[in-house]
Amino acid sequence: MLADAWRYIETHPTQFVTALGVHVALSACALAIAALIAIPLGIVAARRAGFALAAINAANIGRTLPSLAVLALVMPILGTGFAPSLVALTLLAVPPILTNTIAGIIGVERDVVDAAHGMGMTARDVLHRIEIPIATPIVFAGLRTSAVQVVSGAVLAAFIGGGGLGDFITAGIAMMAVPLLLVGAIPVTLLSLGADYLFGTLERRLTPQGLRAE
Amino acid sequence: MITLTALSKRFANGAAPAVDALSLDIGEGEICVLIGPSGCGKTTTMRMINRMVEPDSGTIVVGDRDVTRIDPVELRRSIGYVIQQVGLFPHMTIAENIATVPRLLGWDNAQIGKRVDELLERVHMDPARDRNRYPRELSGGQKQRVGVARALAADPPVMLMDEPFGALDPITRESLQDEFLRILHELRKTIVFVTHDIDEAIRMGTRIAIMRAGKLVQYDTPEVILARPADPFVESFVGADRALKRLSLLAVDGHANNEPPPADAPRIARSGNLRDALSSLLSVEASCGAVVDVNGAVTGTLTLDAIRGAFAVKAEARR
Numbered sequence: 001m002l003a004d005a006w007r008y009i010e011t012h013p014t015q016f017v018t019a020l021g022v023h024v025a026l027s028a029c030a031l032a033i034a035a036l037i038a039i040p041l042g043i044v045a046a047r048r049a050g051f052a053l054a055a056i057n058a059a060n061i062g063r064t065l066p067s068l069a070v071l072a073l074v075m076p077i078l079g080t081g082f083a084p085s086l087v088a089l090t091l092l093a094v095p096p097i098l099t100n101t102i103a104g105i106i107g108v109e110r111d112v113v114d115a116a117h118g119m120g121m122t123a124r125d126v127l128h129r130i131e132i133p134i135a136t137p138i139v140f141a142g143l144r145t146s147a148v149q150v151v152s153g154a155v156l157a158a159f160i161g162g163g164g165l166g167d168f169i170t171a172g173i174a175m176m177a178v179p180l181l182l183v184g185a186i187p188v189t190l191l192s193l194g195a196d197y198l199f200g201t202l203e204r205r206l207t208p209q210g211l212r213a214e
Numbered sequence: 215m216i217t218l219t220a221l222s223k224r225f226a227n228g229a230a231p232a233v234d235a236l237s238l239d240i241g242e243g244e245i246c247v248l249i250g251p252s253g254c255g256k257t258t259t260m261r262m263i264n265r266m267v268e269p270d271s272g273t274i275v276v277g278d279r280d281v282t283r284i285d286p287v288e289l290r291r292s293i294g295y296v297i298q299q300v301g302l303f304p305h306m307t308i309a310e311n312i313a314t315v316p317r318l319l320g321w322d323n324a325q326i327g328k329r330v331d332e333l334l335e336r337v338h339m340d341p342a343r344d345r346n347r348y349p350r351e352l353s354g355g356q357k358q359r360v361g362v363a364r365a366l367a368a369d370p371p372v373m374l375m376d377e378p379f380g381a382l383d384p385i386t387r388e389s390l391q392d393e394f395l396r397i398l399h400e401l402r403k404t405i406v407f408v409t410h411d412i413d414e415a416i417r418m419g420t421r422i423a424i425m426r427a428g429k430l431v432q433y434d435t436p437e438v439i440l441a442r443p444a445d446p447f448v449e450s451f452v453g454a455d456r457a458l459k460r461l462s463l464l465a466v467d468g469h470a471n472n473e474p475p476p477a478d479a480p481r482i483a484r485s486g487n488l489r490d491a492l493s494s495l496l497s498v499e500a501s502c503g504a505v506v507d508v509n510g511a512v513t514g515t516l517t518l519d520a521i522r523g524a525f526a527v528k529a530e531a532r533r
Contacts, residue, residue: 109299112304114301115297115361118264118297119291119315119318121287121314129303134305210348211305
């Protein structure tokens with residue numbers, strides 16, 4: 001069966017490479033856009049207790065929505081194709097990054113922030129030199145969760161014509177062709193594991209030494 | 215050095231004022247201890263001096279500068295700040311922590327490195343060993359040593375210390391109190407020191423400001439506060455053993471005579487205080503003790519009558 005899947009890839013290289021490329025592009029773009037939205041939003045939200053709570057609650061509701069439901073909700077508004085899929089995946093990626101950014105900033109000990117202000121750091125200094133470095137590992141843990149979620153969620157883009165490896169899976173299911181299904185499923189699994197590994201490594205690398213477990 | 219005039223702060227409209235028309239004058243090189251029960255406004259008063267809390271009314275003059283007219287960021291860089299939980303930056307090394315204010319002030323690296331080593335030595339840490347360690351590797355006492363070194367980094371004339379020894383075990387606390395008292399006197403820093411521990415206040419303070427409900431109840435030297443509490447509140451605050459506390463402020467040296475002590479007299483350290491001496495005498499039911507210097511040589515005799523006399527003379531002189 002695996003051999004059949006491999007033969008399919010060998011005989012349809014362009015199709016496979018294109019789908020893989022779309023899948024990676026879709027995931028990477030969604031993650032990047034989500035990070036650009038969620039990290040600054042999280043930093044701002046963390047400044048006000050009420051806002052932070054509201055943002056975390058909204059994000060948690062967002063997280064409980066099934067990925068397919070998000071895609072289905074986007075389709076009537078934005079139609080089908082790459083862009084609507086990107087929007088849906090971005091929506092999927094925002095909550096973990098947002099909640100972790102807020103938790104990371106709020107989690108910086110009050111005494112540390114008080115000492116920083118008391119010694120004459122400006123609000124900007126405190127954010128850049130104290131809060132962000134200390135929150136970085138937690139923000140990266142959020143990015144890691146989002147990355148894995150987006151890579152697997154991107155499979156569903158096939159349902160709204162977004163392309164990617166999900167095309168092979170849906171086609172495989174429709175035609176009851178297991179090898180074709182595997183052409184999509186195996187690379188997606190490897191991509192998820194790869195994303196998890198990549199962000200896990202970044203998380204460790206970017207953890208300031210003083211904060212690392214002994 | 216620091217003059218507070220009619221300083222008031224109310225945190226919420228309608229609430230009782232946290233600090234109520236407080237005036238206080240702190241001389242250069244003095245350690246002014248703010249003390250009182252929880253919620254008396256002592257920490258708020260301290261935090262208004264570096265504008266971590268903005269006063270509603272009143273003036274604060276530090277040196278010759280009106281604090282409310284200076285940019286708070288610039289002001290804070292010129293005032294040392296030490297808090298109970300230390301607040302070391304966990305992601306920075308000890309050296310980086312100490313270098314915080316010099317870096318904000320734009321010192322060059324060579325100058326900063328030299329200063330960091332100098333300060334680590336001053337607070338009795340080992341630069342070679344500790345410079346590149348992280349806060350989590352230090353004990354509570356070591357953290358507070360670094361906290362004080364960090365506050366001293368840019369050599370500020372004024373330091374604010376909010377219960378700096380509050381989180382330490384009694385033994386570490388006492389040795390750090392003695393050590394920092396010496397360092398701060400050597401450096402002639404003017405210090406505002408907040409505590410709720412009367413023994414610490416008596417030990418550390420040049421003058422003690424006792425506060426209640428945002429108001430200053432009594433502001434005087436430890437001796438006077440113990441000898442003549444202003445009202446029943448101060449009297450109960452300083453404790454029923456205030457006479458003994460006063461003795462703890464008096465040195466054995468100066469109250470002993472030069473006569474040779476009886477052979478069986480208990481030994482009393484010349485560098486100690488009268489309270490400990492009295493305790494030693496009472497515990498062995500002796501009426502006098504042999505005063506000995508650091509080498510163990512007998513230098514004279516301290517009698518119970520001398521202790522009683524010292525106490526009376528001191529009280530008389532204050533009247």
